[in-house]
Amino acid sequence: MSYPGYPPSGYPAYPGYPVGDSTYPPAAQYPYPGAPGGYPPAGGGAYPPGPPAAGGYPPTAPGGYPPTAPGGYPPTAPGGYPPTAPGGYPPTAPGGYPPTAPGGFPAPGGVPTYPGAPGGPSGYGGYSQPAAQTYGGTGPVPQPGGFGSGPTPAPAPFQAPGQVAVKTQGTIKPAANFDAQKDAEVLRKAMKGFGTDEKAIIDVVSHRSWEQRMKIKDAFKTMYGKDLIKDLKSELSGHMEDLVLALFMTPTQFDAHSLRNAIQGVGTQEDTLIEVLCTRSNQQIKDIVVSYRQEYGRELEKDIKKDTSGNFERLLVSMCQGNRDETKTVDYQKAQEDAQRLLNAGEGKLGTDESCFNMILASRSLPQLKATVEAYSKLANRDLISSVHREFSGSVKDGLTAIIKCAMDVSCFFAERLYHSMKGAGTHDTELIRIIVSRSETDLVQIKEAFAHMYQKSLATMIDSDASGHYKHLLLAIVGQ
Numbered sequence: 016m017s018y019p020g021y022p023p024s025g026y027p028a029y030p031g032y033p034v035g036d037s038t039y040p041p042a043a044q045y046p047y048p049g050a051p052g053g054y055p056p057a058g059g060g061a062y063p064p065g066p067p068a069a070g071g072y073p074p075t076a077p078g079g080y081p082p083t084a085p086g087g088y089p090p091t092a093p094g095g096y097p098p099t100a101p102g103g104y105p106p107t108a109p110g111g112y113p114p115t116a117p118g119g120f121p122a123p124g125g126v127p128t129y130p131g132a133p134g135g136p137s138g139y140g141g142y143s144q145p146a147a148q149t150y151g152g153t154g155p156v157p158q159p160g161g162f163g164s165g166p167t168p169a170p171a172p173f174q175a176p177g178q179v180a181v182k183t184q185g186t187i188k189p190a191a192n193f194d195a196q197k198d199a200e201v202l203r204k205a206m207k208g209f210g211t212d213e214k215a216i217i218d219v220v221s222h223r224s225w226e227q228r229m230k231i232k233d234a235f236k237t238m239y240g241k242d243l244i245k246d247l248k249s250e251l252s253g254h255m256e257d258l259v260l261a262l263f264m265t266p267t268q269f270d271a272h273s274l275r276n277a278i279q280g281v282g283t284q285e286d287t288l289i290e291v292l293c294t295r296s297n298q299q300i301k302d303i304v305v306s307y308r309q310e311y312g313r314e315l316e317k318d319i320k321k322d323t324s325g326n327f328e329r330l331l332v333s334m335c336q337g338n339r340d341e342t343k344t345v346d347y348q349k350a351q352e353d354a355q356r357l358l359n360a361g362e363g364k365l366g367t368d369e370s371c372f373n374m375i376l377a378s379r380s381l382p383q384l385k386a387t388v389e390a391y392s393k394l395a396n397r398d399l400i401s402s403v404h405r406e407f408s409g410s411v412k413d414g415l416t417a418i419i420k421c422a423m424d425v426s427c428f429f430a431e432r433l434y435h436s437m438k439g440a441g442t443h444d445t446e447l448i449r450i451i452v453s454r455s456e457t458d459l460v461q462i463k464e465a466f467a468h469m470y471q472k473s474l475a476t477m478i479d480s481d482a483s484g485h486y487k488h489l490l491l492a493i494v495g496q
Contacts, residue, residue, distance in 0.1 A: 183426075183458035186495040189224040195234040198223065202231070202246075203239060211250045213485040220262050221492035224456060228263055254444045255486040261452045270295065271306040273449055274315065283322045285410040286446070290432065292334035293417045294425065300337035326369045327411040333377035340380040350386035353379065354394050357387070361406040362395055369411075372403070376418045384422035429454060430466040433474060437481040447482075447490075455493050463494065 198219050205212035220228060235243040247259055261269055270291050277287035292300065307315040316335045320328060353375050360371035379387065391399045403415045420428040433450055436443040454462055466474045475496035482490055 184460045185454070185456035186459045186463075186493060187221070187224060187455045189227055190222055193223070193227050193230075195227070195230040196238060198227075198231045199235040199238055199243075202235065202243065206246050206250045213251075213255070214488075216247075216251075216259065217485065217489045217492055220259060221489060225262070225265060229265065232263055253486065254448070254482075255484070255489065257444070258448050258452070258486060258489055261448055265306075266453060266456075267299070267302045267306045268310065269449075269452060270299070270303045271310055271315075274303070274307065275311055276445075278318050278322050285323075285327070285413065287449070288319070288323075288331055289410070289414045289417050290446075290449070292331055293414055294421055294428070297337040297339055297341060300335065304335065304337070323410070325411070326373070326407070327409065327414060329369075330373055330377060330411055330414045333373060339378060340383065342380050343382055345382050345386045347386055347390075350383060350390045351394075353387045354390035357391055357399065357402070358395050362397075362402050367406040369407070372407075372415060376415055381422045381425075384419070388419060388423060424465070426458060426461040426465040427469065429458075429462045430469055430474075433462070433466060434470055434477070437477050442481050444482075447478075451490060451493055459494065 201215055201219055205215035219231070223231065232243045235241065235246075244260065244263060247263070248256060251259055261272075264272060273287055274291055277284035291303070295303065304315050307313065316332060319331050319335065323331060356371055357375060360368035375387070376384065388399045391402075395402065400416055400419055403412060403419065407415060417428065420431075429450055432446065436446040436450070450462075451459070463474045466472075466477075470477075473496075475491055475494050478487065478490050478494065479496075
């Protein structure tokens with residue numbers, strides 16, 4: 016691409032221009048009468064005015080090409096590039112994400128930005144980042160300091176920037192040299208006789224993948240004719256029991272189990288329904304629906320309709336279908352149109368068209384939603400989460416907010432949930448266990464990094480101060496401490 020004002024009018028661009036050469040171009044290349052050491056010889060007032068100044072063409076201000084105002088290229092408003100209108104993401108006004116109200120987070124020192132946010136750090140450790148920034152789809156922008164000596168590359172064909180691939184990883188990985196029978200023996204010995212060797216149980220379950228734990232369970236029954244889960248229930252208790260039993264379920268079974276517990280009994284745990292149904296992939300949701308039917312002989316959608324109502328019910332039913340667009344390509348024109356539709360359905364009218372919000376947030380891919388959120392901030396001069404909080408209330412507000420936060424950064428979403436599960440008096444152990452177990456083989460490494468970035472303390476430190484006993488030791492082992 017070209018920069019404004021370069022090259023200066025009248026000078027053609029020459030690929031591979033040799034910086035600092037005394038003659039340019041080589042004499043006799045152009046129909047000017049050549050003179051040694053000059054290009055072209057010129058009398059007073061002729062054009063060009065004379066040979067280039069030492070240091071190459073064009074003459075540059077200290078610091079090389081392109082001449083820059085303080086702060087580098089492109090010139091930026093305070094706060095970094097791109098300049099954002101008030102209400103951009105992450106918002107800093109009250110009600111934004113992450114929250115900045117008293118008692119919120121982070122610790123004194125300012126609201127942390129997210130990877131790639133204006134003026135923020137380049138990303139959390141472990142995040143892959145694009146090799147070069149691209150403007151308008153025209154290819155990598157050369158870094159300040161001058162052109163190389165080779166030919167100027169041809170501009171790349173236009174291509175709308177897509178979602179940057181982020182590699183995620185869990186803290187639990189399959190054990191090498193795995194032997195299911197040997198692990199079954201260890202567990203049998205840990206529970207046999209007087210007392211229980213919890214440390215031996217922790218060493219096994221925290222260092223095996225869920226697939227390996229399923230093989231251990233099968234081997235235990237084959238070798239001893241006993242059900243491992245029943246033995247564990249008889250030997251363990253409290254939150255330690257809940258955590259170990261969760262580890263001996265498949266991810267799909269554990270999600271179905273969490274949803275069933277959230278629905279049955281007095282009251283409904285809306286946060287659990289939101290977390291599971293609004294953060295899983297299409298295939299995961301379809302598997303959960305099947306597992307729920309097999310385990311409990313019930314239809315998940317019917318149970319949700321029975322326990323919820325109104326706009327929240329409609330949002331969860333939409334999520335239960337597992338039909339969200341999952342393409343990675345971003346259509347920026349559609350993002351702009353969706354942003355306008357959301358503005359017209361909420362802030363731009365008297366009352367709220369809830370169905371418009373449901374349709375867009377429940378069906379668009381997460382990369383597409385991220386582009387829509389960014390477009391909305393520029394269009395409405397406020398972030399979409401703030402608008403949702405102004406237009407909605409109750410559980411549907413929480414559900415829509417969760418979808419937006421996951422579109423922007425799923426690791427930050429779960430880091431925030433973990434923080435609030437332990438913040439203040441008491442601990443929401445069910446939520447803590449659910450997130451730690453369900454993300455342990457998916458993206459818990461990135462969640463830990465986001466947690467430390469947002470709250471200036473490690474996840475392990477907060478667990479250590481909030482949990483106790485063997486339960487704490489098992490949580491720390493899963494987290495990787």
